[in-house]
Amino acid sequence: MTLRHEQAPTGIPSAVAANVAAQIPTLVSDALLLRAPTVEDFPLYADILCTERGQYMGGPLGRDDAWWDFVQLASGWMLHGHGGWSIVDVDSEELLGFVILGLEPGDAQIELGFLVSEQNEGLGIAFEAAQMAREFAFDTLNLSELASYIHKDNARSIALAERLGAKRTVHDDTMLAYIHTNEAVQ
Numbered sequence: 001m002t003l004r005h006e007q008a009p010t011g012i013p014s015a016v017a018a019n020v021a022a023q024i025p026t027l028v029s030d031a032l033l034l035r036a037p038t039v040e041d042f043p044l045y046a047d048i049l050c051t052e053r054g055q056y057m058g059g060p061l062g063r064d065d066a067w068w069d070f071v072q073l074a075s076g077w078m079l080h081g082h083g084g085w086s087i088v089d090v091d092s093e094e095l096l097g098f099v100i101l102g103l104e105p106g107d108a109q110i111e112l113g114f115l116v117s118e119q120n121e122g123l124g125i126a127f128e129a130a131q132m133a134r135e136f137a138f139d140t141l142n143l144s145e146l147a148s149y150i151h152k153d154n155a156r157s158i159a160l161a162e163r164l165g166a167k168r169t170v171h172d173d174t175m176l177a178y179i180h181t182n183e184a185v186q
Contacts, residue, residue, distance in 0.1 A: 017038075025140070031090055031128065032096075033089075034088075037084055076100070082103075084098055085133065097114070097120060097125060109177075112130060143182060149176070
């Protein structure tokens, strides 16, 4: 049985949620759609964070903690004017993962974060979604820099940050910060 907070709203609350989601910018490429997260997206988010794959993101997390992390992904839009998107395949409409312009306690800069489902790793999806989110941050929000905070043992995310052209710095004992700069604002 699905817990009540993990169930999609119905009736008037569903319409309210749809109206709020419509305010979140949608980004589209030939292959990907970045759209507002929905309750229906949470199971994939939990699948990522509640398993060993979540080890580099403070996990593995319990399902309740994954829920609160997911809520943070969605609520950033209302609190800071930036937040998370669900990554969807344009053709199949399959949910592939998530990308975020987020801000957590302790972050010195707005974070560009990315995670995709296990079967979608290594396909360039996180790279393309991160590029789209970064372009939005620089071109639309006019931000001067972003950081990708990455666990020092997360080789796949480190390679992605380097492929994106971010510059490596040390954040703390376990985390690296990869800084993305907006050359247009410098």
